Amino acid sequence: MINWLTEPWQFTFMQHAFLAILLVGVIAGAIGVFVILRGLSFLGDALSHAVFPGVxxxxxxxxxxxxxxxxxxxxxxxxxxxxxQSDRIKNDTAIGVLFAGSFALGVALMSLQSGYVRDLNSFLFGSILGVSRSDLWLTGAVGVIVLGLILIFRREITLISFDRVFARSAGLNLWLYDQLFLVLLAMAIVISLQMVGNVLVLAMLVTPAATARLLTDSLRRMVVLSSCIGAISGLIGLYISYYQGVPSGAAIVLTATVIFGLTFLFAPRTGAIFTRVRYRMHRDHPEDDLDVLPDQPAS
Amino acid sequence: MTVHPPMLACTDLTVHYDNRSALRSVNVAIRGGEVTALLGPNGAGKSTLLKVLSGMISPSHGSATFEGAPLTGPHASITYVPQRSDVDWKFPISVLECTLLGLIRSRSRWAPFSRSDKEAAMAALHNVGMDHLAHAQIDALSGGQQQRVFLARALMNQGKALLLDEPFTGVDVPTQEMLVAILGRLKDSGTAIVYATHDLAQAAQTADHAILINGEVIADGPPSFVFTEDNLAKTFGGAIVSIESLRAVAR
Structure with a gap:
């Protein structure tokens, strides 16, 4: 077993891959919490496509x-x-227009180059085994920036996600904080792209955070759990990829999805099975109303 | 009874959204130590006026002032309580954490909330009868309990003016009574209170000053004075109300 676990670590490219996916799991997991709480999954998906011309x-x-x-x-x-900002263009429309246009520009530019198919493939599905030392440093630096800024602006990001009108009345510049969040999200997406590719990057943002939401009601715990689930999915996925020859991006995302599925079914309190059992118990004993909180303190 | 000078005022205020005007030539004066009710149908501009008075929206024409100085943005002494429908109630946050966010403007981002901040939040929750649910999640609360938490959050910021958007909508009777009692205490301490509502009876009972609004100010004065058949028909477009019963409540 020990050999099974340590064998991949003897290769430098695998050491880089493990470190990179741990970093990416933590970073994407943390910011992903705010992506799902603000309903910005489409934006995450769009940004991952929109970076194509830059690549x-x-x-x-x-x-x-x-x-x-x-x-x-x-x-x-x-x-x-x-x-x-335009009153007539909704946010998701702006995202749709710009991401499709940007992706099309990338495809047009790429088609003018030789080696088109191979590199488009690595953009779409990632190339985690080609992570260099400088990529690792860059990922680490992005991690420090993203996690540091989330920590520093935790109250503002929380309030804006939860109650935008009160945030505005308290003097927060919503436009500025939205831009800051978008830039942090963009940074997290870009470092994830190399690991899992454009098609699967959304899963690194959304799946660990959604799993964490099923497990806790505390925002702080949710960020920590989501980061841990992201990192663990990355680690397990990479082992599967190494031993089974499955592409690393697919193995990582499938692992995260299986963890989500198990949590969805078996989570204490929120899991589908627990909820069903509770529903049956309530049907048999309707006097136990579990959801209504008392208006007065218990005496 | 002491008459205070206007704390918040609008002069010839007009607000346009795109090409549509939400408010036209509005002149109002809000005094400290008074409860002012803004009444009108949906889309009458009540929320817009509250947002102008809280510094969130800049007038297209005219001006808004706080203590005689032009309002150029949100002000630390003006606290706004949004409509409950403006908020994501599924957000993972406890009642205590939500209440502490009332201090966001006045606390350093580098330090966690202190023990005294938490004690102040518990005291604010005690004021609204919610301290026993301090660690509950907000999505587990009833509409009335949610409104009380909003009020507790507002109480954390000891401002001079409190603006509330539809605080009585969809809340139970005990919460309504509690809101009225707390607003009464704040009024006695000199706070200017403005709330938007559809509920004429509630306004007749609790407000010192009523402003009937429908794009423009229809009438402005004590409820017993402004709640006339003609004014209410102009404001609500001929909705059926029992004027005599309202007058009786206002008296």
Whole structure:
């Protein structure tokens, strides 16, 4: 068993892959909590596609693809914020227009290059086994920035997610905080892209956070749990990928999905099975109303 | 009875959304130590006026002032209580955590909330009869309990003006009575209180000052004075109300 666990670690590329996926699991898990609480899954999916022209341009120019993607993501997130300021264009419409346009630009640019199919493939499905030392440093730096800013602005991000009108009346600049959140989200997406690819990146944001939501009612615990579930899914998925030859992105996302499925069924208090049992017990003993809180303290 | 100078005022206030005007040429004066009810049908501009008075919306024309100075944005002494429908009640946050967020403007982001902050939040919750549910999740609360938590959060910020959007809508009778009692105490301490409502009887019973509004101010004064058949027909478009019973309540 020990050998089974340690064998992949003797290869440098696997060490890089493990460290990278742990970092990405924690970062995407943490910011993913706010993505699901604010109902921004579509934005997450859109941003992961919208970074494509940045990837292609840096590929053509020969720079670091992650940095190119990050610049594209930041530009697109600011553009989404700017376009959705219009009273006539809803936020999801702005996202739809810009992400499709941006992705189309990337495809057009890519088709002009040789090596088109191979690199599009790694963009779509990730290439975690090609993580270099400098990629690791970049992922670590992004992690420090994203987690640090979430920690510093925890109250503002919480209040804006929960009660935007009160947040505005308390003097918070909603536009500025929304932009900050978009930029953090874009950074988390870009570092995840290399690991799991464009098609599956949404799962790194949404699935661990959704699992954590089933397990706790505390925001703080939800962030910690989501990060842990993201990291554990990454770790298990990578082992599966190594031993079974399944693409790493697919193995990681499937692991996260299985953890979600098990939690959905068996979670204490919120799981489907527990809820069903509770419903039956309540049907038999309707006098036990579990959901109504007393208006007066118990004497 | 002491008459205070206007704490909040609007002069010739007009607010446009896109090409539609939500408020036209509104002149109102809100005094400290008074409860003012803003009455009108849906879409009459009640929420817009509250948002202007809280500094959240800038007038398209005219001006809004707080203690004689122009309102250029949200002000630390003005506390706003949103409609319950504006909030994501499924959000994972406890009653105590929600109440503490009332301090967001005045506390350093670098430190956690202190023990005295938490004691102040518990005291505010005690004031609204919710301290026994301090650790409950907000989504487990009834509508009335949610409104009480909102009020507790507002009480954390000891402002000079309290603006409430539809505080009596969808809440139970004990909560209504509690709200009235707390607003009465705040009024006695000199706070200016403004709330938006559809409920004429509630306003007749609890407000010192009523403003009937439907895009523009229809009438402005003590409820017993402004609740006339003609004013109510202009405001609510001829809705059937029992004027005599309202007058009786107002008296």
């Amino acid at each position: 292609v341009i840096t590929f053509i120019l020969g720079g670091n693809v992650v940095i190119g993607a990050m610049i594209a993501a930041i530009i697109i997130s600011i553009l989404i914020g700017a376009v959705s």
